[in-house]
Amino acid sequence: MSIPPGAEQTAVAEGEDIALEGPAPREGKSPTQIALERLRKDKIAIVCLVVITLFVLMAIFQTQITNIVGVNAQPDPLLIDPTTTLPPFTSNSDHPLGVEPQTGRDLFYMWVHGARPSLLVGIFAATMTLLIGITMGLLAGFLGGWVDRVISWWVDFLLSLPFLIMAFAIVPIAMARFGSPDASGFIEDDKRALIGMASLISILVIFGWPSLCRLIRGEVLSLREREFVQASRALGAPSRRVLFKEMLPNLLGPIIVNYTVMIPAFISIEAGLSFLGIGLQPPTISWGQTIASAQSSFETYPIYMWVPTISIALLVLALSLFGDAVSDAFNPQTRR
Amino acid sequence: MTETNTTETAGVPADEGHLGQRGERILTVKDLTVQFPTADGLVNAVNGLSYSLDMGKTLAIVGESGSGKSVSSMAVMGLHDPQRTRISGSIELDGTELVGASPSLLRRMRSSTASMIFQDPQSSFHPFKKIGPQIAEAYLAHHKVSKQVAMNRSVEMLDRVGIPNPGRRAKQYPHEFSGGMRQRAMIALGLVNDPKLLIADEPTTALDVTVQAQILDLLGDLQKEFGSAIVLITHDLAVVAEVADDVMVMYGGRAVEHGTAHEVLANPRHPYTWGLLGSVPKLSSQGGNLRTIRGLPPSLINLPTGCSFHPRCDFRDRVGEACVTTLPELAVREGDTTRTSRCHLQNPAEIFETEVAATLE
Amino acid sequence: MSDNVNEEQMTERGTGATAMGAMSTTDEPIVHPRRDQSRKPMLEVTDLVKHFPIKEYTGVLPTKLNLRAVDGVSFDVAPGETLGLVGESGCGKTTTGRLVTRLLEPTSGSIRFEGKEIAHAKESELRPMRRDIQLIFQDPYQSLNPRQTVNTIVGTPLEIHNLVPKNKRKARVQELLELVGLNPEHVNRYPNEFSGGQRQRIGIARALAVEPRLIVADEPVSALDVSIQAQVMNLLEKLRKELNLAFIFVAHDLGVVRHFCDRVAVMYLGKIMEIGDREDIYEAPEHPYTQALLSAAPDLNVVRGATPPERIRLEGDVPSPIDPPSGCRFRTRCWKAQDICAEQEPVLESKPSSKPEHLIACHFAEKRSDLVVSTEDIPA
Amino acid sequence: MLIYLSRRVLLGVSVVLAAIVATFILFFVGPSDPTTALCGRQCTPERAAQIEKNLGLDKPKTEQFTRYVKGLVVGTKESDGGGARDCEAPCLGWSYVQNRSVTDIVKEAFPVTVSVVAGGMVVYSILGISLGVLCARKRGKWVDKLIVGSSQFISAIPYYILAVIFFLYGMKYTGLVPEATWTPLTESPWAWFIGLLGVWLFYGAITSTGYIRYIRASMIDTQAQDYVRTARSKGISEFDVTFKHALRAAIAPFVTLLGLGVAAELTGAIFTERVFGLPGMGTRTILAYTQGDLPVIAGIVIVSSVLLVVANIIVDLLYGVVDPRVKLS
Amino acid sequence: ACSGGSEGGSSSSTTADPNAANNQDFTKVPASAGFEPDAKGPVTVQGAKSGGTLTWNVNAIPENTDPSTQYYQDVAGIHKLTTRTLTSYAMRGNKSVLVPDLATNLGEMSDDKLSWKFTLKKGIKYEDGTPIKASDIAYSVKRSFAQEEMPGGPTFQNEYFKDGDKYKGPWKSGENYAGVTADDAAGTITFNLSKPMQTLPYFAAFTMFSPVPKAKDTKTNYQLKWVATGPYKIESYSKGSKLTLVKNTNWDAKSDPSRTQYPDRIVFNFNRDNATTAKAIMADNGSDQTTASYDGVDASILQQVLGPKKNQVATGPSNCVTYVTMDTTTVPLEVRKAIATAWPYDQIRIAGGLTTFDYAPAKSYGAPQVPGFSFQETPGLTGTGKGDPAKAKQMLQQAGKSNFELSYYYASDDDTAKKVEAVRKPLLEAAGFKVKSIPVAQSELRKKRIETSHNVNLYQGTNGWCYDWPGGDSIYPPLFASSLPVNGGVGNIKNKALDKEMSDISQLPLEQQGPKWSAIDKRLRDTVLPALPYNYSKGSAIFGSKVNNVQIDPNQGFPDLALVWVG
Ligand SMILES: Nc1ncnc2c1ncn2[C@@H]1O[C@H](COP(=O)(O)OP(=O)(O)OP(=O)(O)O)[C@@H](O)[C@H]1O
Ligand SMILES: Nc1ncnc2c1ncn2[C@@H]1O[C@H](COP(=O)(O)OP(=O)(O)OP(=O)(O)O)[C@@H](O)[C@H]1O
Ligand SMILES: [Mg+2]
Ligand SMILES: [Mg+2]
Numbered sequence A: 001m002s003i004p005p006g007a008e009q010t011a012v013a014e015g016e017d018i019a020l021e022g023p024a025p026r027e028g029k030s031p032t033q034i035a036l037e038r039l040r041k042d043k044i045a046i047v048c049l050v051v052i053t054l055f056v057l058m059a060i061f062q063t064q065i066t067n068i069v070g071v072n073a074q075p076d077p078l079l080i081d082p083t084t085t086l087p088p089f090t091s092n093s094d095h096p097l098g099v100e101p102q103t104g105r106d107l108f109y110m111w112v113h114g115a116r117p118s119l120l121v122g123i124f125a126a127t128m129t130l131l132i133g134i135t136m137g138l139l140a141g142f143l144g145g146w147v148d149r150v151i152s153w154w155v156d157f158l159l160s161l162p163f164l165i166m167a168f169a170i171v172p173i174a175m176a177r178f179g180s181p182d183a184s185g186f187i188e189d190d191k192r193a194l195i196g197m198a199s200l201i202s203i204l205v206i207f208g209w210p211s212l213c214r215l216i217r218g219e220v221l222s223l224r225e226r227e228f229v230q231a232s233r234a235l236g237a238p239s240r241r242v243l244f245k246e247m248l249p250n251l252l253g254p255i256i257v258n259y260t261v262m263i264p265a266f267i268s269i270e271a272g273l274s275f276l277g278i279g280l281q282p283p284t285i286s287w288g289q290t291i292a293s294a295q296s297s298f299e300t301y302p303i304y305m306w307v308p309t310i311s312i313a314l315l316v317l318a319l320s321l322f323g324d325a326v327s328d329a330f331n332p333q334t335r336r
Numbered sequence B: 001m002t003e004t005n006t007t008e009t010a011g012v013p014a015d016e017g018h019l020g021q022r023g024e025r026i027l028t029v030k031d032l033t034v035q036f037p038t039a040d041g042l043v044n045a046v047n048g049l050s051y052s053l054d055m056g057k058t059l060a061i062v063g064e065s066g067s068g069k070s071v072s073s074m075a076v077m078g079l080h081d082p083q084r085t086r087i088s089g090s091i092e093l094d095g096t097e098l099v100g101a102s103p104s105l106l107r108r109m110r111s112s113t114a115s116m117i118f119q120d121p122q123s124s125f126h127p128f129k130k131i132g133p134q135i136a137e138a139y140l141a142h143h144k145v146s147k148q149v150a151m152n153r154s155v156e157m158l159d160r161v162g163i164p165n166p167g168r169r170a171k172q173y174p175h176e177f178s179g180g181m182r183q184r185a186m187i188a189l190g191l192v193n194d195p196k197l198l199i200a201d202e203p204t205t206a207l208d209v210t211v212q213a214q215i216l217d218l219l220g221d222l223q224k225e226f227g228s229a230i231v232l233i234t235h236d237l238a239v240v241a242e243v244a245d246d247v248m249v250m251y252g253g254r255a256v257e258h259g260t261a262h263e264v265l266a267n268p269r270h271p272y273t274w275g276l277l278g279s280v281p282k283l284s285s286q287g288g289n290l291r292t293i294r295g296l297p298p299s300l301i302n303l304p305t306g307c308s309f310h311p312r313c314d315f316r317d318r319v320g321e322a323c324v325t326t327l328p329e330l331a332v333r334e335g336d337t338t339r340t341s342r343c344h345l346q347n348p349a350e351i352f353e354t355e356v357a358a359t360l361e
Numbered sequence C: 001m002s003d004n005v006n007e008e009q010m011t012e013r014g015t016g017a018t019a020m021g022a023m024s025t026t027d028e029p030i031v032h033p034r035r036d037q038s039r040k041p042m043l044e045v046t047d048l049v050k051h052f053p054i055k056e057y058t059g060v061l062p063t064k065l066n067l068r069a070v071d072g073v074s075f076d077v078a079p080g081e082t083l084g085l086v087g088e089s090g091c092g093k094t095t096t097g098r099l100v101t102r103l104l105e106p107t108s109g110s111i112r113f114e115g116k117e118i119a120h121a122k123e124s125e126l127r128p129m130r131r132d133i134q135l136i137f138q139d140p141y142q143s144l145n146p147r148q149t150v151n152t153i154v155g156t157p158l159e160i161h162n163l164v165p166k167n168k169r170k171a172r173v174q175e176l177l178e179l180v181g182l183n184p185e186h187v188n189r190y191p192n193e194f195s196g197g198q199r200q201r202i203g204i205a206r207a208l209a210v211e212p213r214l215i216v217a218d219e220p221v222s223a224l225d226v227s228i229q230a231q232v233m234n235l236l237e238k239l240r241k242e243l244n245l246a247f248i249f250v251a252h253d254l255g256v257v258r259h260f261c262d263r264v265a266v267m268y269l270g271k272i273m274e275i276g277d278r279e280d281i282y283e284a285p286e287h288p289y290t291q292a293l294l295s296a297a298p299d300l301n302v303v304r305g306a307t308p309p310e311r312i313r314l315e316g317d318v319p320s321p322i323d324p325p326s327g328c329r330f331r332t333r334c335w336k337a338q339d340i341c342a343e344q345e346p347v348l349e350s351k352p353s354s355k356p357e358h359l360i361a362c363h364f365a366e367k368r369s370d371l372v373v374s375t376e377d378i379p380a
Numbered sequence D: 001m002l003i004y005l006s007r008r009v010l011l012g013v014s015v016v017l018a019a020i021v022a023t024f025i026l027f028f029v030g031p032s033d034p035t036t037a038l039c040g041r042q043c044t045p046e047r048a049a050q051i052e053k054n055l056g057l058d059k060p061k062t063e064q065f066t067r068y069v070k071g072l073v074v075g076t077k078e079s080d081g082g083g084a085r086d087c088e089a090p091c092l093g094w095s096y097v098q099n100r101s102v103t104d105i106v107k108e109a110f111p112v113t114v115s116v117v118a119g120g121m122v123v124y125s126i127l128g129i130s131l132g133v134l135c136a137r138k139r140g141k142w143v144d145k146l147i148v149g150s151s152q153f154i155s156a157i158p159y160y161i162l163a164v165i166f167f168l169y170g171m172k173y174t175g176l177v178p179e180a181t182w183t184p185l186t187e188s189p190w191a192w193f194i195g196l197l198g199v200w201l202f203y204g205a206i207t208s209t210g211y212i213r214y215i216r217a218s219m220i221d222t223q224a225q226d227y228v229r230t231a232r233s234k235g236i237s238e239f240d241v242t243f244k245h246a247l248r249a250a251i252a253p254f255v256t257l258l259g260l261g262v263a264a265e266l267t268g269a270i271f272t273e274r275v276f277g278l279p280g281m282g283t284r285t286i287l288a289y290t291q292g293d294l295p296v297i298a299g300i301v302i303v304s305s306v307l308l309v310v311a312n313i314i315v316d317l318l319y320g321v322v323d324p325r326v327k328l329s
Numbered sequence E: 001a002c003s004g005g006s007e008g009g010s011s012s013s014t015t016a017d018p019n020a021a022n023n024q025d026f027t028k029v030p031a032s033a034g035f036e037p038d039a040k041g042p043v044t045v046q047g048a049k050s051g052g053t054l055t056w057n058v059n060a061i062p063e064n065t066d067p068s069t070q071y072y073q074d075v076a077g078i079h080k081l082t083t084r085t086l087t088s089y090a091m092r093g094n095k096s097v098l099v100p101d102l103a104t105n106l107g108e109m110s111d112d113k114l115s116w117k118f119t120l121k122k123g124i125k126y127e128d129g130t131p132i133k134a135s136d137i138a139y140s141v142k143r144s145f146a147q148e149e150m151p152g153g154p155t156f157q158n159e160y161f162k163d164g165d166k167y168k169g170p171w172k173s174g175e176n177y178a179g180v181t182a183d184d185a186a187g188t189i190t191f192n193l194s195k196p197m198q199t200l201p202y203f204a205a206f207t208m209f210s211p212v213p214k215a216k217d218t219k220t221n222y223q224l225k226w227v228a229t230g231p232y233k234i235e236s237y238s239k240g241s242k243l244t245l246v247k248n249t250n251w252d253a254k255s256d257p258s259r260t261q262y263p264d265r266i267v268f269n270f271n272r273d274n275a276t277t278a279k280a281i282m283a284d285n286g287s288d289q290t291t292a293s294y295d296g297v298d299a300s301i302l303q304q305v306l307g308p309k310k311n312q313v314a315t316g317p318s319n320c321v322t323y324v325t326m327d328t329t330t331v332p333l334e335v336r337k338a339i340a341t342a343w344p345y346d347q348i349r350i351a352g353g354l355t356t357f358d359y360a361p362a363k364s365y366g367a368p369q370v371p372g373f374s375f376q377e378t379p380g381l382t383g384t385g386k387g388d389p390a391k392a393k394q395m396l397q398q399a400g401k402s403n404f405e406l407s408y409y410y411a412s413d414d415d416t417a418k419k420v421e422a423v424r425k426p427l428l429e430a431a432g433f434k435v436k437s438i439p440v441a442q443s444e445l446r447k448k449r450i451e452t453s454h455n456v457n458l459y460q461g462t463n464g465w466c467y468d469w470p471g472g473d474s475i476y477p478p479l480f481a482s483s484l485p486v487n488g489g490v491g492n493i494k495n496k497a498l499d500k501e502m503s504d505i506s507q508l509p510l511e512q513q514g515p516k517w518s519a520i521d522k523r524l525r526d527t528v529l530p531a532l533p534y535n536y537s538k539g540s541a542i543f544g545s546k547v548n549n550v551q552i553d554p555n556q557g558f559p560d561l562a563l564v565w566v567g
Helices: A006-013 A031-041 A043-060 A062-069 A107-143 A145-159 A163-178 A189-224 A227-234 A239-276 A287-297 A302-330 B069-077 B103-109 B131-142 B147-160 B179-191 B209-226 B237-243 B261-266 B271-279 B348-360 C002-012 C017-024 C093-100 C123-132 C150-160 C166-179 C184-188 C196-209 C226-243 C254-260 C278-283 C288-296 C300-304 C339-343 D002-029 D034-039 D045-055 D061-074 D102-137 D142-156 D159-173 D189-223 D226-233 D238-276 D281-291 D294-322 E073-082 E134-143 E156-160 E219-224 E274-283 E286-290 E299-306 E333-342 E345-351 E389-398 E415-430 E442-450 E476-480 E496-507 E510-528
Strands: B025-038 B041-054 B058-063 B086-093 B114-117 B197-201 B229-233 B246-251 B254-260 C043-056 C063-077 C082-087 C108-113 C133-136 C214-218 C246-250 C263-268 C271-277 E053-057 E087-092 E095-100 E115-119 E180-183 E188-192 E232-238 E242-247 E265-269 E291-293 E313-325 E359-361 E405-411 E434-440 E464-466 E531-543
Touching (some): A031 A302, A043 A062, A043 A302, A107 A189, A163 A189, A163 A239, A163 D238, A227 C133, A239 A302, A239 C150, A239 D159, A239 D238, A287 D159, A287 E415, A302 D142, B025 B069, B025 B229, B041 B086, B041 B229, B041 B254, B069 B086, B069 B114, B069 B197, B114 B179, B131 B147, B131 B179, B147 B179, B197 B209, B209 B229, B209 B237, B209 C288, B229 B237, B237 C300, B246 B261, B246 B271, B254 B261, B254 B271, B271 B348, B271 C226, C043 C093, C063 C093, C063 C246, C082 C254, C093 C133, C093 C214, C093 C246, C133 C196, C150 C196, C166 C184, C166 C196, C196 C226, C254 C278, C263 C278, C263 C288, C271 C278, C271 C288, D002 D294, D102 D189, D102 D238, D102 D281, D102 D294, D142 D189, D159 D189, D159 D238, D159 E274, D189 D238, D226 D238, D238 D281, D238 D294, D281 D294, D281 E442, E053 E274, E053 E286, E073 E232, E134 E180, E274 E286, E274 E291, E274 E531, E286 E291, E345 E415, E405 E415, E405 E442, E476 E496, E476 E510
Parallel strands (some): C082 C263, C214 C246, E053 E265, E405 E434
Antiparallel strands (some): B025 B041, C043 C063, C043 C108, C263 C271, E180 E188, E232 E242, E291 E531, E313 E531, E359 E531
């Protein structure tokens, strides 16, 4: 059996077609293009994107930037006034953002080089969290049964552990376990920095995925009952397809929102952990660490703290606003 | 096991109201215009609507989805957010002008003078609150009585609308009610303050036929008892045929035809009404194609010029330019006495008789 | 012609676009197969049961209860035939539809499609059957994935069953859209950019994409406005004629069912109360429930002077499907009920007074002619 | 309901048990050495060995674990051999540094953290709800934009920076808010209240920024619901419509959020306690961390887990109260 | 007692004249004096007013406040308010002298030097009015042996007291202990020793030599509610957060030569952030006017205390000296000398945020204020300067030790330590060393530093030492004796001859010891160089404008809390 092409003519000829009189067709533009177009028209989104891009560029080209400006990592305590332990200047031609109290390190250098770890932590951890959270959530919600029970139990379990306190326990242990230090506990700087970052990211991921998983699971449970999912099952779509082609796109909203909330949240958490002394490991320079050590002198030498603080605030704000804009743009329902 | 073959005519109730003067004018709507400013432009939901209603009468408003039935009725209840709505014209309810009235006046009128029953009883009750208190709340808003008295009143009302075991039911949540019972409770809520006007916005659309019949009977009984006026909004012309005195057909925010139920449904004058009637698959008919109205409902932001129905009208070529340029008046046409319609056609009655009526059989 | 067509369909399946030309020339009038003894059913459903296990916590221990959504339903559908399913809300219409399309697995009973038992088939075994039986849903918006374009929605079945090579897929989607009367240029639009009627057409196009033989339409028009409802009904009617589709048509609007269906089954609390040809059900209903249902439906003709039917008011609510009444399920609301109704469950059988293919499950089945609006005395 | 509760409790117990195992593995099997901390400033190897023996750390890990769990259930006694000190059940171990039972330490710290979080919760619930409702009602107006915008901005600044600034400028320099001090509620309710008021206000205000947007969104959602229209059609006051009807429904998702939030906030109180110098579980943790006092951290982890599990059960039950449609099964 | 060695920060406080101690070179003005055996009470402070509430907001948290196990300056400082001991320190100008407190004199040593006898003053009462007994003091001392139950206290008693290594305290070994005997009737208490202890009168100022009424002993919980004999008693104590003291009416001012009782109430808030506390005190609003902190001077308020607020800070010498230890077994002497040449004192101090409120440059291992100390400088060990990398490089080359690897630990979770490391490493590298610096958590650091495996060669062992009493026997043997590798000692020295010499000096009468210890100090510096003397630590306190008479006790490096008044 097949459908006779003649039928189309009949349909149109019968004059009961309502579609042909609808709004002018918008042929040729893919959904993504349309979304991008909407984004392009969103002024706030553009500003946010510019901010994010600038920071990302800064993180990528950190060495080039500091070379051009002509600052380096070398500390110079002799720049500091020993009676106050503060630099006697805020900004000069050699040090556009001043120098760090006590050590005399160039703050511009620290600012530029502090961006990468912050962004890396945020993006890596958020991405991993997202992948694990979504996979687990989809599996739990879709397969149900014991898979659901096992995953949900883990979610409950991990959510019942106090995250920050666990961080206190895990970071040093990770350092000792995976750092493979020599007898004296020595680990090369590069490796140490890497392990430090990896363990921080792991903690963020381990404690981050459960809530996302819970959210996704809930959404999947309700989506599973939606008629369009039933429809695709009726068409004989295999589970994988139902999961990834039918459900996942509908989770895009919460996922984008979560992603763009998570990145800044993780950046902030890194800063917070640094405040508590368990952030990234030296010699890594990060905004969080700078803020943590600057917070006591924010009155006497404000630039020290406010530059990274405002950077984080800006980045966080830009990311979350941009996230809102993106999920809006990709949501056909909010389209005009 | 109940023997219930009660047979009676569910239609115009007998003339024996005891609440309010029968025939007294309760509602006069004049030149009502309701507009919503939105990001896309001004939505002209209702454009110069006029009608009136007497006590003890039932007016049915029919029309396509989006034709302004609900919006105009909500305006009568003063339920539009004044910050997001522009209303002009006049609504006189029981002698009081409502357009531009203060919020407190509107509040006093709501439920006590006019009350409204909404389409979907499931979503119209607060899901987290018990039915009884929800009804009592309306009573309390207009009577200085204790909570207990109000609760008793709400139980009484539930009993009145035929909910068995009303005392216990009043303490249950909406989701514990069946669809039909929820709609009964909705009616109880509508009547708790003995309003003179009851607006029922698609009260049975969500229900199946047997329950629908129960509800319509109930409304008829209650009207008989209280003599109140009812505005019944519905899509179902068969329902209209059975219960309404008058019918107003709306299209694009305007009334296109207004008359008694018999006049409008048996001898409609407007091509839109013809289309509407043609679309209904009748119990007594079978097979074959249904008549349809081609095209899409009009955009309320850019209403078609002239007669709003002209882009979809099959009879437009018999009139010519006027359909596109001039908005026909809602007026009494040649050969009619009281009924009004809004069409440029010279001889609608004839066209109906000769061309349309046959297709409706 | 039904049998021939079957053979033909079998051989031509899956050849896609090329085969289309052949059918288009078939301009013969389509004869609706009526129930007759020679009729060979395409779908046979026997004693179909679906119980949903429910846990109720009344005391300390949970009681495991069964919600008997469908409780022993038998019917069959011949190729090209339309069976209407009517009944009160919650009586198991949707569940029956889902069982037939095997979105649910029946608790017991048999579903044979073209002789093949599919009641408990595995998902992989169902795959070929999925092409033959399709589903159209009540809510056109709910049933379309809001995040997919029409192209994806309608193209999905083509892809799943690999019906059309990838490069021709879009063209085929556009053909299908034209077939259901949609502008083929709208392929990149999202469902929310369409009106209700248009959305339902998309759903229909998707169902048609796999070239099914049987469509289960679960209240396909109840969410639509009357004028749009008419458009969709006409479309379905057209497709039925042109493609010789069989339908199981679920609806609660008796007018719509009468308009569209060859045969009608009346359900009450998970059981079929009465089943028969359209005329039998509408003009000579014998089951009290059917009678009540018909009498409750308002009729437009009243206004044209028809005598309003004698209305049967049913009191009370439908009993719970968890604990249905013994014997005849309708007895609690039936005015004819006697002791036997509580003790003995009536069999669905043809009565002496009825036609042989008109089956009624009632101890006191009886014709009542006064229930239908008589159109005779309407003045012309 | 009862069944639901018992199943939920059972699940909670399994989670807590797992938390205990995890904690034990993390803290006591990992590379840590309590003896130095305990040994004091004139530590000799012999003394260290003695202490290790006293603590039972020379025993196999499984035995240590059994003892730990036993301590939790029935307590430990010096005569048990392993246990260094008498420690009544539930014994969370013995602080290496403070030479006290961890249970005692937690008992002191627990009310502080709970007071901070609970009081803060009251503040941010009130603030979040009232501002969220205000924004929803005035949506698109400048009040709405101002509140939403500034809450976005505030939540972008690291919390502890704000805390330090508030502590100095709000409490110390200007005395606008009473200084943060801890007095047990049992000792003097007034002092307890006054001492924590500033902390609650600050912590509540900052935390509310997250909730304002949620409440706003769900209020906008519920305001458009049919039942709100019904409520209005009853002729009740706009205040009742907003708070008794629209908000009543908007509050349901908020309860779930609170449940998830409690988890974050209990540990997030670390920052609050640290900056305002309150002797709660967070401060204890930091201190124990710098001192290498692992039993204290472990004890706090376990207590927090119990707390979180309980909090989540309460939220679940509460959800059933808030939304009667939810059948707890 | 305490071994500090923190890179920066500070510990604690002295004189009525705040400027006297600033930038002061202690080597020139010894701030200490010896005994004042006939000191009498009461103590009065000129112009002092009674009443008010004095608040101490501090970062440090007293770990254990049991008088029998007290070993820390802050706890000792607090106990000074509540707990009277056999002897105690009293401020005289900016010197601190040892005076008899509960005892009538500073003890009588028997001829064989193996027992000391103290006689109690009459009529001294506990806070509840019951009289104290000699046996209560004996009981307290016995408690101090119960180190398994209550670890962490001083252990001199184990070493010096008769059978001190065997007695395990009253709970494990019973109350009969020959090392301590008391005669309640006569009001005497006698300590029997296993070896002579010339400095026992100093030791008797430890709080373990205070009375503990056995009836009120709650063992490990006694630390939460101890019975007062001093001018103040506990009103409430929430461990780790707050201690409130109120006047003890049963305290007799006339019998007390070292304490006053001015404020009505003294509140200690522990675990307060340094920087915020400091800022608040400088802001000097409301209750902060009567608030003080003995946490030293936070960098953020330096400008203020150097300028307009200089009357709100007190600084004075402390009993602590810090070092940069070098492992003498793995680092050759030439290299140690090269390190001394290269050492960038100034830069490291700046990076550590050290100011003149925290230190004076150290030139010796012992603190200069020890009575009898006579100071002689070693060339090149001035404790100041930027270091001479070029010369150090050259020295290394000459010794054939170019690129000698220096390895050490530092705290990776301590901001100051990180800053110091950021500065120190490149500077040492610039001087031709290969640097292997190993970040560890603070909690690990102590353990790492005292481990005996010698995996690293710098900063190992004791990097700072605070003497327990102003006597050389409390400094040199703990640091340099091979027999007593307390906390790893300094420089890992194993020298039997030196051990013998030090033990001999300890037996000498006190007045003869000073010069001998000074000679050892100099000899070690000149010929062994196990460590670079780094800082003479100072104690500092800041306080609100209504806090008066904050004096830093140079023997504690901590303000004498019993002298402060508000108003
Ligand atoms: N608050 C509003 N803002 C903007 N447009 C609105 C608003 N309320 C209603 N409308 C629009 O006004 C038009 C008329 O709506 P109304 O609800 O009166 O239609 P109706 O005739 O009741 O239709 P239905 O049969 O579907 O209930 C619709 O197009 C609707 O979209
Ligand atoms: N997944 C399920 N779990 C439990 N009960 C169910 C489930 N699906 C349906 N039911 C119950 O089975 C009964 C029949 O439901 P079904 O949806 O088939 O009715 P219906 O005839 O389609 O009703 P409607 O006209 O309202 O669509 C109802 O009581 C319903 O509550
Ligand atoms: Mg409407
Ligand atoms: Mg259904």
